[in-house]
Amino acid sequence: MTPRKEAPRPAPLPVRDGVAPSYLWLPEGGWADMLSFLVERFPLVTKAEWGERMARGEVVSGDGVALQPGSQFRRGMRIFYYRELERETPIPFEERILFQDEHLVVVDKPHFLPMIPSGRFLRETLLVRLKKKLALDDLSPIHRLDRETAGVVVFSSRQASRGAYQSLFQRREVSKVYEALAAPLAGRDYPFVHRSRMVEGEPFFRMREVAGEANSETEVDVIEARGAAALYRLRPHTGRKHQLRVHMAALGVPIINDAFYPVALPCKEDDVSAPLQLLARAISFTDPLTGELRQFESGRTLDLDAFA
Template sequence: MVRFVRKGHQAAANAVVPLPVRDGVAPSYLWITATRTGGMLAFLEERFPAIAGPSWAERLARGDVVDAHGTPLQADSHVRQGMRIWYYRELEHETPIPFEEGIIFQDEHLLVVDKPHFLPMIPTGRFLRETLLVRLKQKFDLPHLTPIHRLDRETAGVVIFSHNLATRGTYQSMFQKRSIRKVYEALAPVLHGRDFPFTYRSRMVDGDKFFVMREEEGEPNSETFVELLETRGDVARYRLHPHTGRKHQLRLHMASLGVPILNDAFYPVALPCKGDDFSAPLQLLARSIAFDDPLTGEARRFDSRRALAWPA
């Protein structure tokens, strides 16, 4: 049996990359940790039996699969322990996402972006070129661009990218130290029986399905400060301050309070996948991010120009 380690959309920062970024797509790589017979084509076809895109025979013939030195591999090339294979992830068909990102700020270190709903952050699953990272690499020719935090595909708003390897760790440390001040807005049903503002805490753990979270009894590991901004009929606009950064924290907390965010297809119940239906965006917006710049000490704040859509 061949064991391997695969990097997804982007190579490790300290790796020597023998393939360039192509049309915004960074090469992926695969470590081979056991020798096998049969040749490279047989190995790749066995490892990726349901690959969506050009066949491995076609990719090998084009010279798009190389070793760590950039030497193109052939169908009959040996598969040896310790090899690192580089290749481009490709999709034969990808549905265009008809929403554009906006640029809020750029300097020699950071690119701050206003992400639309439905656009994934990075290549994954059925998304490759229709992702924020690949779009930005294509537009700005920034091969070292990478997000220093993430937003769900369904969430819109402010997100920060680093494109300077020398200072990336410094900016990433702000999120690790929780020195970033993030503010979200959400539309959800009116919450009765609570005095605003208030803090909601719970213990969040992985759910039964890999893509959702749930709450359980125990020491809280998540905290959200909730403010009420306005109401219109049965719907309210809330300002949410996450003091922790758990996956789907705001979505789960609002659902647990009995007021799930409008158009949430995961909480309180995971609904069937809507595929390429763009008609009902999740009404959650990363409104602003503020921090003291770790390089200059300057107070910075970046705000989304987007607005949530009240129901008619």
């Protein structure tokens, strides 16, 4: 008999303003107490700030027991806490909800908005915005878009049905269509397929192509070419990190305003004046629960005239 899979235990701290608590497994070490560990592990948070959080009951064990500055440090223990940012620059672009039912939320994401909290982004992320707006604490993305990419992205709002939708992406049973602006590519018959082997590059956030068996594949078509720019339709048949950006750069026509490919440019921080000209135009799949064909399309456009 197959052992029954237990449902994951809920976090002992609630979602607060759309922000779920973070957690950490305590490592090997000889810290005198919990406060000593936290101050060393998170040097940007002061001892006084950790003390205030603990006094408010916002640092707890996996069982929900409030931890104090003098609580014993125990290797292998899991603790929960809220991640906080002192300052976070607002991202002046709004997401649009395209569809919502009891299982899914489909969103039209703007450029520059990160999917999930990471680094210098917390509340100004699509996941936190949606949790707060829709009061859906269990919301989770089924797939991801780069911060720089706009367009259609799908979220699961129920843990019980999440695996069925995630399996569609794992089995490549989801059709995705992107659009991109780049320089015209001469001497090609459209559509054509670009295949390559992609691996992690340098610096750590980039990917690169190397010799070897292909593990990435993109169908490239041109919708319209005008002057110095062309509007392309891209259909990824695999889902490698930065795949479309890497493939277009490898073809000699990097996507307009790409700050990573073919050369990594200095970080633009909060500059939102030159969005990457890449749009997740549409996504479609057969719903694993109903058998219904689901098709969703972005209402955003890329302006070919601006670069032609």
